[in-house]
Amino acid sequence: MGPLAGIKVIEIAGIGPGPFCAMLLADMGADVVRVDRAGAVRGGDPAAPPADVMNRGRRSIGVDLKSPDGVDTVLELVKGADALLEGFRPGVAERLGIGPDACLGANPALVYGRMTGWGQEGPYAPTAGHDINYIALSGALSMIGRQGEAPVPPLNLVGDFGGGGLLLAFGMVCGLLEARGSGRGQVVDTAMVDGAALLTTFIYGLRAMGVWNDERGANMLDTGAHFYDVYRCRDGEYVSIGSIEPQFYAELLELTGLTDADLPAQMDRKAWPELKARLAGVFAAKSRAEWCAIMEGSDVCFAPVLSPDEAARHPHNVERSTFVDVAGVVQPAPAPRFSRTEAEIQRPPAHAGQHTDDVLTDWGFAEDRIAELRQSGAVA
Numbered sequence: 001m002g003p004l005a006g007i008k009v010i011e012i013a014g015i016g017p018g019p020f021c022a023m024l025l026a027d028m029g030a031d032v033v034r035v036d037r038a039g040a041v042r043g044g045d046p047a048a049p050p051a052d053v054m055n056r057g058r059r060s061i062g063v064d065l066k067s068p069d070g071v072d073t074v075l076e077l078v079k080g081a082d083a084l085l086e087g088f089r090p091g092v093a094e095r096l097g098i099g100p101d102a103c104l105g106a107n108p109a110l111v112y113g114r115m116t117g118w119g120q121e122g123p124y125a126p127t128a129g130h131d132i133n134y135i136a137l138s139g140a141l142s143m144i145g146r147q148g149e150a151p152v153p154p155l156n157l158v159g160d161f162g163g164g165g166l167l168l169a170f171g172m173v174c175g176l177l178e179a180r181g182s183g184r185g186q187v188v189d190t191a192m193v194d195g196a197a198l199l200t201t202f203i204y205g206l207r208a209m210g211v212w213n214d215e216r217g218a219n220m221l222d223t224g225a226h227f228y229d230v231y232r233c234r235d236g237e238y239v240s241i242g243s244i245e246p247q248f249y250a251e252l253l254e255l256t257g258l259t260d261a262d263l264p265a266q267m268d269r270k271a272w273p274e275l276k277a278r279l280a281g282v283f284a285a286k287s288r289a290e291w292c293a294i295m296e297g298s299d300v301c302f303a304p305v306l307s308p309d310e311a312a313r314h315p316h317n318v319e320r321s322t323f324v325d326v327a328g329v330v331q332p333a334p335a336p337r338f339s340r341t342e343a344e345i346q347r348p349p350a351h352a353g354q355h356t357d358d359v360l361t362d363w364g365f366a367e368d369r370i371a372e373l374r375q376s377g378a379v380a
Contacts, residue, residue: 002029002334003341007082007176010035010074011058012065012098013352014087016131016156017164017192018115019054022085024169026057027334027343033359035074036352038064041380044351053331055349061360062353062380069378071097073360078106080363082179083172087115090125100187110185111175115168117159119191131159131192138163138196143203147217147224163195218269220244226276227252227266230305237288241279242301252300256282353380 007030011022019034026032034055041062044050064070075098078084084103086093093099093114100112117134118124124137135141135158136151145152171188179185206212206219218224227243243252249266253259256279263278264271283291288304295302306314312323312330324333327348334343356379360370373379 001341002027002343003338004173005029005341007031008080009033009172010077010081010084012074012084012086012088012093013037013040013060014115016087016160017168017190018085018087020161020165021113021115021168021172023054023057024165025083025172026346029341029343029346032058033077033355033363034058034060034350035063035065035077036060038062038067038070038353038377038380041353041356042351044354046351046354049327049348050351051329052349053326053329056326056331057346058350059347059355059359060350060352061356064378064380065096065098067376067378068097069373069376073373073378074098075102075106076365077363078103078110081107081110082176083111083113085113085115085168085172089128090116090120104185104187108185109179109183111172111179111188112185113168113172113175113188113190115164115190115192117192119194120189124193131156131164134159134163134192135196138193138200140196140200142214143200143216143222145216145222147215149217151216158199159192159196163197163199164190164192167195167198224269224272226272226279229276231280231283233283233288233291234285235287235289238305239283239288239291239295240303240305244301248299248301251298255294255298255300258282356380 004025007025009022009025009030009032011018011032011034013019013034013036022032022034063073065074086098094101103110103112114120116125117129118127132141132153135153138159140158141151141153144154168188168190171190175186175188203212207214213219216222220228223229227241227249230238230240232238241252243249246266253261253263258278261278263275286294291302292304311317317323321333323330324345326345329348334345337343357370360373360379361367370379
């Protein structure tokens with residue numbers, strides 16, 4: 001029922017951003033088939049799906065990509081696919097025989113998505129790396145942290161998922177739209193270092209306007225300002241404040257009881273440390289629940305800092321069904337939302353190779369051919 005219903009995608013199994021992209025496409029209704037390594041196929045009870053919810057929504061086949069028959073199987077699937085995703089280091093897909101030339105040769109209308117950290121070329125391209133390295137080289141990591149302290153890696157959200165998987169999903173949909181008009185496929189080269197850099201575009205604009213200081217933790221949005229930060233409450237929990245606009249800041253002062261205080265101007269940067277200490281003392285005097293009672297429903301730009309379990313139970317998220325339970329595992333629901341072609345989680349995560357026969361049959365393989373592939377070990 002999702003907006004991508006009818007789109008057929010082959011995902012060469014990987015880790016991190018590639019599976020996240022495949023999950024997004026599957027959430028939107030695409031028929032995504034994950035090609036797992038034949039050696040990873042160890043059976044498993046379909047009634048007890050794996051816990052890796054990022055693999056939700058798609059079927060899995062087991063293929064030996066080091067076998068000529070296995071490679072031929074993937075290329076045969078490619079003929080009936082709209083898109084393929086892979087996350088190998090540069091050159092690996094080509095050596096396996098499933099690189100862009102081979103796949104586009106089998107299906108000239110295919111959109112071929114590549115996910116790497118450093119990109120397909122450049123001095124770092126052949127080397128290993130992880131999210132922390134990609135966002136470091138992009139310049140993003142240097143901006144995240146408090147004044148006088150080391151940069152703080154924001155989990156692996158900026159490189160792997162924001163600058164990686166999400167950008168690849170956007171690129172794939174762009175490629176699919178273009179292919180519908182031109183009838184021609186192309187390669188979508190997504191590098192996490194590029195994506196992480198792209199996410200900092202707004203900051204580059206602020207720097208150009210002269211309102212962003214490259215000193216970490218000294219700006220309005222990086223914990224430098226007293227009105228845009230998190231504060232510890234009496235019970236050890238935290239609340240977030242984002243009272244940037246004057247009218248919101250005025251409400252913050254009113255609800256914290258500081259309206260009548262003789263305070264420096266909101267945008268007096270020299271006074272920010274003093275004002276932050278003043279607010280910290282105020283917030284420390286009450287529990288998080290007390291501050292929620294005071295500030296929720298106001299225009300302070302306030303929210304409690306919640307744990308994952310608390311987030312799933314919060315009334316706002318409950319009303320919006322922001323989190324769902326699939327096969328006993330609470331997880332974020334598909335997003336964004338559509339008024340007509342509703343997105344949904346098609347199925348829980350699959351065991352490696354769980355759907356080999358079903359997928360091959362659905363995609364036009366004859367029974368005797370499937371039997372031959374099984375016998376040779378090309379599929380599992």
